Amino acid sequence: MHIALLEDEQEQAQHIQALLTENGHACEAFGTGQAFLSSVLHRSYDLLILDWQIPDMTGIDVLQNVRAQLNWRIPVVFLTQRDSEQDIVRALDAGADDYLSKPARQAELLARINALARRTGPESERESLQFGPFTINTQQRTITLHGKTLTLTDKDFDLTLFLFQNQGRLLTREMLLERVWGLTRDINTRTVDTHMSRLRRRLGLNPDNGFRIKTIYQRGYRLEALDPASGEPTVQPEQS
Structure with missing residues (x-):
């Protein structure tokens, strides 16, 4: 799959990119919401991974932009340190398909991505x-x-x-x-x-x-x- 990753911590982004690449996915990482949206709204991705806390806007803001401007059900996964029930409910209500807390276990992250790919396959x-x-x-x-x-x-x-x-x-x-x-x-x-x-x-x-x-x-x-x-x-x- 072609995956877009929103993660402002460079080391984290490189780690996730490496994991996904090693398992057969292509992954592009972006450090700001604006850069992420600029690419996602003009290119084609199969799945999006969002952090919540980023420099220029929140992950929720990014998700709402994606759902408002793209009339298609691209799967979205939140990967963030915020793990309260309220945050999880808010993200899912905004249109997220899954939610994982950092640090995510590698096998679980891959399993969740693969499950979404099966559910939303072409x-x-x-x-x-x-x-x-x-x-x-x-x-x-x-x-x-x-x-x-x-x-x-x-x-x-x-x-x-x-x-x-x-x-x-x-x-x-x-x-x-x-x-x-x-x-x-x-x-x-x-x-x-x-x-x-x-x-x-x-x-x-x-x-x-x-x-x-x-x-x-x-x-x-x-x-x-x-x-x-x-x-x-x-x-x-x-x-x-």
């Missing part, structure tokens, strides 16, 4: 996914619209699957390049725009079929489910 593990009139078969790598198989390239399929799995979420061009193309954020992003334009036509993304790809100026794209009567989003999209 839907792509299922063979058939249904999104309105669209059916995505992840084994055969086919997409049908109203029962008719669409003609798509392999990259079109990967991009479509990622869009539907993250509908309602703002996806930056850098994030799409990283997760769909496996490229770094330094690559020219026009290839994303080209594929998005083509997908709109090939998938028939319009109110009649219940979905649209909305371009968010200077940010990226968002796949929105639409109400067939009004043509408007069925849920309030995340903030742009």
